[in-house]
Amino acid sequence: MISKLNRMRIMAITANHIFLRSIFAASLFILIFISGITYRNTVSLTESMEWVVQSYKFQTEVEQLFSLLKDAENEQRGFLIAGDSAFLENYLESRKSVVKSFAKLDSSLTGNPQQQNNLKFLNQLIDLRLQQYDLSLKYSSDLFLNQEELTANMKKGSEITNLIDIQIDKIIDLEKSNLKERQEKYEFKSFFVPWFTLFIMLFSLSVFVLAYVKINSDLEEQKRSNKKLLISTESMKHAEAIGEFFISQWDLKSNRFIFSDNLYRLLGCEPQSFEATAENFLKFVHPDDKYIVTNGSDSTRQSGLVFPRTYRIIRKDGELRYFKSMGKIITDSRGNLTHVSVAKDITQYQLNNIALEKRNQELLQSISELESFNHVASHDLQEPLRKIQTFISRISEKDNLIMDEKSKEYFARIQASVNRMRTLIDDLLLYSRTTKTDKSFERTDLNMLLENTIQELSQQIEEKNAVIHSENLPFLKVIPFQIQQLFYNLISNSLKYSKEGVAPVINVNCRKLEPRENPEILSETGRNYYKISVSDNGMGFEQDYAKKVFELFNRLHPKGDYPGTGIGLSICKKIAENHSGVILAESTPNEGATFSVFLPA
Amino acid sequence: MKFYIKYDFNAACKKILEEQLDKAGVSYTLLGSREVEIKQSISTKKMNLLCVGLGNYGIEIIESQKNILVQKIKDTIVEMVYLDETQSPLRASDYLSEKLQYSYGYLSNLFSEVTFTSIENFIILQKIERAKQLITTTEFSVSEIAWELNYSSVAHFCTQFKGVTGLTPTVFQRIIKKRRKLLNEETDNEMIVDTKNNKIKDS
Amino acid sequence: MENGPIHILLADDDEDDRLFFKDVFDELKINTVVNMVNDGEELMEYLSRNDNTLPHILFLDLNMPFKSGLECLIEIKKMNHLKDLAIAIYSTSASEKEIEETFVNGANIYIKKPSDFGTLKKILSEVITINWQYQTSGLNRDNFLMSI
Numbered sequence: 001m002i003s004k005l006n007r008m009r010i011m012a013i014t015a016n017h018i019f020l021r022s023i024f025a026a027s028l029f030i031l032i033f034i035s036g037i038t039y040r041n042t043v044s045l046t047e048s049m050e051w052v053v054q055s056y057k058f059q060t061e062v063e064q065l066f067s068l069l070k071d072a073e074n075e076q077r078g079f080l081i082a083g084d085s086a087f088l089e090n091y092l093e094s095r096k097s098v099v100k101s102f103a104k105l106d107s108s109l110t111g112n113p114q115q116q117n118n119l120k121f122l123n124q125l126i127d128l129r130l131q132q133y134d135l136s137l138k139y140s141s142d143l144f145l146n147q148e149e150l151t152a153n154m155k156k157g158s159e160i161t162n163l164i165d166i167q168i169d170k171i172i173d174l175e176k177s178n179l180k181e182r183q184e185k186y187e188f189k190s191f192f193v194p195w196f197t198l199f200i201m202l203f204s205l206s207v208f209v210l211a212y213v214k215i216n217s218d219l220e221e222q223k224r225s226n227k228k229l230l231i232s233t234e235s236m237k238h239a240e241a242i243g244e245f246f247i248s249q250w251d252l253k254s255n256r257f258i259f260s261d262n263l264y265r266l267l268g269c270e271p272q273s274f275e276a277t278a279e280n281f282l283k284f285v286h287p288d289d290k291y292i293v294t295n296g297s298d299s300t301r302q303s304g305l306v307f308p309r310t311y312r313i314i315r316k317d318g319e320l321r322y323f324k325s326m327g328k329i330i331t332d333s334r335g336n337l338t339h340v341s342v343a344k345d346i347t348q349y350q351l352n353n354i355a356l357e358k359r360n361q362e363l364l365q366s367i368s369e370l371e372s373f374n375h376v377a378s379h380d381l382q383e384p385l386r387k388i389q390t391f392i393s394r395i396s397e398k399d400n401l402i403m404d405e406k407s408k409e410y411f412a413r414i415q416a417s418v419n420r421m422r423t424l425i426d427d428l429l430l431y432s433r434t435t436k437t438d439k440s441f442e443r444t445d446l447n448m449l450l451e452n453t454i455q456e457l458s459q460q461i462e463e464k465n466a467v468i469h470s471e472n473l474p475f476l477k478v479i480p481f482q483i484q485q486l487f488y489n490l491i492s493n494s495l496k497y498s499k500e501g502v503a504p505v506i507n508v509n510c511r512k513l514e515p516r517e518n519p520e521i522l523s524e525t526g527r528n529y530y531k532i533s534v535s536d537n538g539m540g541f542e543q544d545y546a547k548k549v550f551e552l553f554n555r556l557h558p559k560g561d562y563p564g565t566g567i568g569l570s571i572c573k574k575i576a577e578n579h580s581g582v583i584l585a586e587s588t589p590n591e592g593a594t595f596s597v598f599l600p601a
Numbered sequence: 602m603k604f605y606i607k608y609d610f611n612a613a614c615k616k617i618l619e620e621q622l623d624k625a626g627v628s629y630t631l632l633g634s635r636e637v638e639i640k641q642s643i644s645t646k647k648m649n650l651l652c653v654g655l656g657n658y659g660i661e662i663i664e665s666q667k668n669i670l671v672q673k674i675k676d677t678i679v680e681m682v683y684l685d686e687t688q689s690p691l692r693a694s695d696y697l698s699e700k701l702q703y704s705y706g707y708l709s710n711l712f713s714e715v716t717f718t719s720i721e722n723f724i725i726l727q728k729i730e731r732a733k734q735l736i737t738t739t740e741f742s743v744s745e746i747a748w749e750l751n752y753s754s755v756a757h758f759c760t761q762f763k764g765v766t767g768l769t770p771t772v773f774q775r776i777i778k779k780r781r782k783l784l785n786e787e788t789d790n791e792m793i794v795d796t797k798n799n800k801i802k803d804s
Numbered sequence: 805m806e807n808g809p810i811h812i813l814l815a816d817d818d819e820d821d822r823l824f825f826k827d828v829f830d831e832l833k834i835n836t837v838v839n840m841v842n843d844g845e846e847l848m849e850y851l852s853r854n855d856n857t858l859p860h861i862l863f864l865d866l867n868m869p870f871k872s873g874l875e876c877l878i879e880i881k882k883m884n885h886l887k888d889l890a891i892a893i894y895s896t897s898a899s900e901k902e903i904e905e906t907f908v909n910g911a912n913i914y915i916k917k918p919s920d921f922g923t924l925k926k927i928l929s930e931v932i933t934i935n936w937q938y939q940t941s942g943l944n945r946d947n948f949l950m951s952i
Binding site: 385397 | 818820824827896899900901917918919920921922924
């Protein structure tokens with residue numbers, strides 16, 4: 001029973017174990033996954049941010065370039081118009097700035113190939129313009145003022161500037177659209193990522209919470225189980241102490257023993273005061289009984305069966321005790337065999353038993369002595385009595401004529417007394433036969449016994465014209481001759497104590513009783529009884545005497561009135577008792593009597 | 602193997618009688634089962650031889666007239682007792698005096714004089730004897746036997762049975778059964794012991 | 805009545821009972837020859853001697869020294885030449901069981917020793933008469949059982 005529970009617990013725990021591990025692994029994985037994703041998102045966000053900034057920077061730069069270009073142009077125009085060398089210096093300044101600016105542009109390329117192409121083209125245009133600027137300057141120099149060339153150049157220059165303008169617009173547009181694109185992406189990401197992160201977070205949070213709850217409940221359960229186990233173990237320890245028994249476990253594989261504390265106590269030692277081994281235990285076993293213990297262990301090891309064994313122990317303090325041990329081989333979930341045995345100190349019980357045995361023997365001997373005494377006494381007393389009777393009868397017969405009246409009377413009285421004594425001894429002998437311990441119970445047909453009785457009494461029945469009715473009697477386990485004697489006594493009584501001038505009518509009835517109908521004396525046993533009643537229409541007796549009639553030698557009539565010694569009903573009572581039953585009497589004066597015998601079914 | 606034997610006494614005795622008479626060289630006629638008429642006078646010596654011969658079989662020659670009559674009375678009584686209950690006479694006295702052609706009073710006195718018991722007693726004895734035979738040879742119940750023997754009640758039969766034997770019919774039955782069982786066991790043992798004499802072993 | 809005397813043998817260890825027995829037959833008008841033995845061994849010896857006329861009827865006490873009546877009974881029943889011997893157990897009170905046992909073992913009659921001389925006379929006379937009847941009237945010896 002215990003091992004099964006343990007096995008279940010072990011299974012539960014390992015299940016939890018697996019669950020725990022999987023949860024942990026899952027959580028770890030999720031964490032790493034989340035971290036990875038989050039990192040990536042963050043990085044891409046940053047990237048996007050950077051790109052946007054870059055884009056704006058680019059645009060600004062491009063526009064700067066254009067304005068610089070325009071400045072340069074303006075300065076050139078100014079110079080051309082005003083011929084002021086300040087303009088020229090500014091123009092040269094601006095021209096340098098343009099180149100610088102463009103160089104910057106180049107370095108802050110966003111990697112867009114289209115844009116790169118645009119820039120390349122722009123570069124070409126700018127170069128061309130700059131060329132034009134230079135040409136314009138050249139043409140505008142004092143040396144030879146080629147107005148047409150100059151105008152054409154100037155026209156071309158402004159065309160190129162337009163182209164540049166267009167190109168720059170193109171670049172800026174493209175950049176703007178890219179930017180827009182990127183921005184949209186960025187916006188999406190910046191929207192999506194936090195939510196995603198939040199969701200993942202919530203999910204992992206819920207997983208953690210679940211895991212926590214589960215672990216917690218498992219822990220609680222384990223706590224509870226532990227508590228129960230603890231209580232159980234404690235109770236066991238107490239039980240051991242109270243019940244004066246101990247438990248020992250023997251792991252058959254490793255040949256290791258575990259002795260409970262009470263084992264040591266019962267041996268008169270301190271708990272766990274010596275190592276738990278078979279040898280150490282055997283030291284305490286009575287030398288004559290050592291073989292019982294070792295044989296038992298060996299046979300257990302081989303056959304797996306354990307039989308109860310009783311052996312003697314000599315405690316540390318030298319006291320002799322009797323132990324009785326029983327055990328069982330238990331297999332645990334891993335297939336290991338453990339021999340668990342329980343041994344009890346049955347010293348008191350054993351001593352009681354021995355004392356009881358002795359007493360029994362004494363009693364039996366006593367009984368048998370009494371019986372033989374009874375028998376011998378009765379039998380041997382009868383012999384001299386009989387002789388006395390016979391001799392007296394001989395004398396009174398032979399010398400009848402020469403004896404005087406007084407002597408005759410005396411002899412008659414001697415005879416009467418001796419006869420009485422004889423009858424009494426006869427009855428005593430009969431009574432003692434009823435109490436013999438040699439009781440052989442047989443399943444007998446009570447009808448047959450009744451039949452025999454009626455035959456035995458046939459003469460009296462005939463003489464009195466008696467009628468006997470009887471119901472069907474059952475088969476019961478009885479001592480046949482005793483029950484026949486019982487019937488004989490009852491019916492003989494009914495015949496004897498019939499009413500004057502009234503033919504006796506005797507009814508023998510039988511009924512099986514419900515347990516609740518049992519008479520008080522028998523009510524505790526709860527067995528089923530048969531009630532056999534013998535009732536007659538004789539002279540009856542006072543109900544007050546109902547118990548007295550069963551007393552030994554008790555008679556309700558003066559000595560001489562009716563034959564008999566009054567032992568008949570006592571014998572009936574003894575017989576009923578022999579059969580674990582009772583006999584009860586009911587009667588009303590002048591209205592007959594009923595004797596009910598209760599016999600167990 | 603066990604056999605149960607039934608005797609026809611009359612036939613057996615008749616045969617013996619004839620054999621013995623022939624052996625003695627006497628010419629005779631048998632008158633019924635109990636009377637023999639010898640046609641010639643017979644010497645005392647022959648008579649003695651005959652007596653001895655018959656005596657071996659338990660057969661007696663009754664000579665005195667009185668004895669003969671008494672024997673006849675006995676035989677008649679036996680006959681009467683063993684009659685079927687339908688044929689049983691109502692009164693034994695009538696039956697006897699009719700059969701033997703003497704007054705019952707005379708028969709009664711003679712019987713008592715010779716045997717020292719009364720006819721009534723003898724009748725009872727024979728009835729009980731038959732009852733015993735029925736008990737030992739049949740499985741009849743006590744009441745069936747009482748009826749067969751014309752008793753007015755089972756109680757009456759039991760009383761008489763007990764009066765004669767001192768035992769009730771049931772007890773008698775029981776004893777006979779036990780006796781048989783005991784004898785069977787003994788003969789079984791004997792038979793087993795006799796294997797050396799090549800007798801059949803009865804297991 | 806029987807032509808010759810009826811041979812009676814009594815086996816009883818009790819002196820007084822032997823006395824009573826003898827007195828009864830002295831007073832009875834039956835033609836009898838009464839012999840007595842004192843115990844079981846003497847009885848068997850007597851019965852085994854071939855020179856003695858075998859008794860017609862044996863009265864056997866149960867409680868005897870050296871060999872009990874029951875033992876003698878069983879032995880006698882095994883002896884061929886004693887087959888026709890009528891055996892009457894003559895004993896003090898005994899239980900129904902004991903009485904039955906003697907019958908089962910072959911006794912023909914069981915007599916409970918009475919305590920009145922007159923009764924004893926009557927019983928013995930009856931026994932002798934009945935026994936004679938059995939021996940002469942062709943009654944079945946096997947069924948000869950009587951308990952007094």
